[in-house]
Amino acid sequence: MEVLYNSCRGGLKTITLDAVCKKIIDNDNEIADEDITVLYQIFDQTLFKALDLIDKECIELLTIANTDRTYFSVQGSNGFYTIYPHINFCECPVFKANVKKNQVGVICKHVLACHLAFVLKKYKTRTTSELVYTQS
Numbered sequence: 287m288e289v290l291y292n293s294c295r296g297g298l299k300t301i302t303l304d305a306v307c308k309k310i311i312d313n314d315n316e317i318a319d320e321d322i323t324v325l326y327q328i329f330d331q332t333l334f335k336a337l338d339l340i341d342k343e344c345i346e347l348l349t350i351a352n353t354d355r356t357y358f359s360v361q362g363s364n365g366f367y368t369i370y371p372h373i374n375f376c377e378c379p380v381f382k383a384n385v386k387k388n389q390v391g392v393i394c395k396h397v398l399a400c401h402l403a404f405v406l407k408k409y410k411t412r413t414t415s416e417l418v419y420t421q422s
């Protein structure tokens with residue numbers, strides 16, 4: 287499986303995560319045991335760290351006032367991380383270290399947690415006036 291992961295940057299992980307996320311939506315926003323099995327095979331311990339963040343209600347979806355722009359704020363152990371929808375990027379040390387190492391299939395628990403929290407509808411919401419996300 288590792289060979290497949292190397293075929294393109296983040297490729298298969300992203301595709302599989304998308305597929306599982308769609309399945310969760312179709313399953314009335316519930317995660318099935320088989321989904322957990324599939325995700326664990328790909329993400330290993332990162333999956334459980336991500337689920338732990340969701341359980342601890344660390345995920346917040348912020349909407350910028352008077353816009354339809356949104357982003358996630360994740361409470362990590364060393365502060366808050368901003369995760370933008372559709373962009374696989376995080377400022378945490380794990381993400382940075384992996385990017386420096388090999389750039390293959392990079393994902394951290396914060397990005398994974400946002401994907402899963404969104405489809406499981408397990409996140410807090412808040413409106414903010416901060417214009418952090420300016421890309422249209």
Ligand SMILES: [Zn+2]
Pocket residue numbers: 367376377378379380381394395396397
């Ligand atoms: Zn991260």
